[in-house]
Amino acid sequence: MTDTPQRIAVVGGGTMGRGIAQTALTAGRxxxxxxxSEAVLDKAREAIDGGLRRLVDKGRLEADAAEAALARLSVTTRMADLADATVIV
Ligand SMILES: NC(=O)c1ccc[n+]([C@@H]2O[C@H](COP(=O)([O-])OP(=O)(O)OC[C@H]3O[C@@H](n4cnc5c(N)ncnc54)[C@H](O)[C@@H]3O)[C@@H](O)[C@H]2O)c1
Structure with missing residues (x-):
């Protein structure tokens, strides 16, 4: 167990939220x-997937690390699902 936050919650899946989410995912969180909005969350997942693929194309992330990063992402419309996060942004 480290004292680095492991599970990050991000409220808002727009421009800022997806960027913060992608950064935390690539940092292993x-x-x-x-x-x-479910529609925003669908678009956010697509955008993050696209962002991770671009990092792979640029040689800044291994393809399997990108796949693992996307697998660490979950989305929700329920605030209650954030209760076990170590940090909420
Ligand atoms: N975009 C920027 O460059 C930028 C820079 C600095 C600060 N900010 C600030 O960051 C915040 C977000 O900006 P953005 O550009 O990502 O906006 P955005 O409109 O792209 O995204 C905001 C998201 O928050 C969601 N939302 C609203 N109320 C909510 C609630 N109660 N629970 C959950 N989700 C909710 C909306 O559905 C929307 O998808 C704003 O306060 C903005 O002023 C933005």
Whole structure:
């Protein structure tokens, strides 16, 4: 166990939230992304997937690390799902 936060919750899946989520994912964290809109969350997952692929294309991330990063992302419209996060942004 380290004292580095392992599970990061991000409220808002728009421009800022997806960027913060992607950064935390590439840093090896689990991320739960929360928005009031399912449609925004769908788009956020697509955008993060695209962002991770671009990092792979640029040689800044291994393909398997990108796949693992996306697998650490969960999305929700329920604030209650953030209760076990170590940090909420
Ligand atoms: N975009 C920037 O460059 C930038 C820079 C600095 C600060 N900010 C600030 O960051 C915040 C977010 O900006 P953004 O550009 O990502 O906005 P955005 O409009 O792209 O995203 C905001 C998201 O928050 C969601 N949301 C609203 N109320 C919510 C709630 N109660 N629970 C969960 N989700 C909710 C919306 O559905 C939307 O998807 C704003 O306060 C903005 O002023 C933005």
């Amino acid at each position: 689990e991320v739960v992304l929360c928005d009031v």
